[in-house]
Amino acid sequence: MIRSVRNPLIQAVRRLHRSSGRLDQGRLLLEGTHLLQEALGLGLRPELVLATPDWLSRHGALSQQLPDSSRLRTASPEVLAAAATTRHPDGVLLTLAVADLPTPAAGASPPDFVLALDRLQDPGNLGTLLRTALAAGVERVWLAEGADPLQPKVLRASSGAALALPIERMTAPELLSRLAGAQACGVQLVAAMVPEVAGEVRPYWELDWCRPTVLLLGNEGAGLAPELARLADRWVTIPHSPAVESLNVAAAAALLLLERPRQAHGRPGP
């Protein structure tokens, strides 16, 4: 049992709290029983599982499901708490190789449903958005800069959806060219705009969401970058009272993303 926070394994896990550590090691840190279950359910192979003796005695069946390649170590509650980012860890954490996560198939046909996010800052918003995206049938997520999707807060808020979705992080110019490429393949680019924006902005329910679509959402403070908004083919809004300037980006995304399965419901298949 590991009883010292100076243990090199614990030091290496602690470095995964930071983006630079995740990049150096090519690993990410997941915390809690739920994320362990999600990871195993997705067929991902934890490299290291660190658990307290108490957690192990309560979750014998789950620990039996670990692949042979996983290294299971016990740690005292104090050491586990030091290795975790949460205040009250539930007794288990694990590491995964980033290379194990889903990636879009090389040479894949044009995407049917993509969520593109412009410099999303808040990890809670990003995690919530990813969870809704998975629920709505989004196939790929394109992130222009912003919060690191592999940070523990995003992983927790996404309830594991960040592990299931192919997520690509890129620079703003890279997103622009990715969008132009999708557009050239006949995919409609739909920009979500706050209500008071002038121009050809339509209520979101008027759009045909069943066409191949990229939905673009903007940064919490600045909104969508003008060059991204200009590139769009369609501009949609969720009308609401002028008492507020805009909705929270994750709240807006829930309505917009789930409009597609709503419209598809009852339509004959392809």
Ligand SMILES: C[S@@+](CC[C@H](N)C(=O)[O-])C[C@H]1O[C@@H](n2cnc3c(N)ncnc32)[C@H](O)[C@@H]1O
């Ligand atoms: C908090 S808002 C940004 C507000 C910012 N001051 C602006 O002018 O765009 C973040 C993003 O959420 C989306 N959003 C927020 N409210 C919306 C609404 N009512 N309809 C459609 N999208 C909305 C937009 O994509 C927006 O860029």
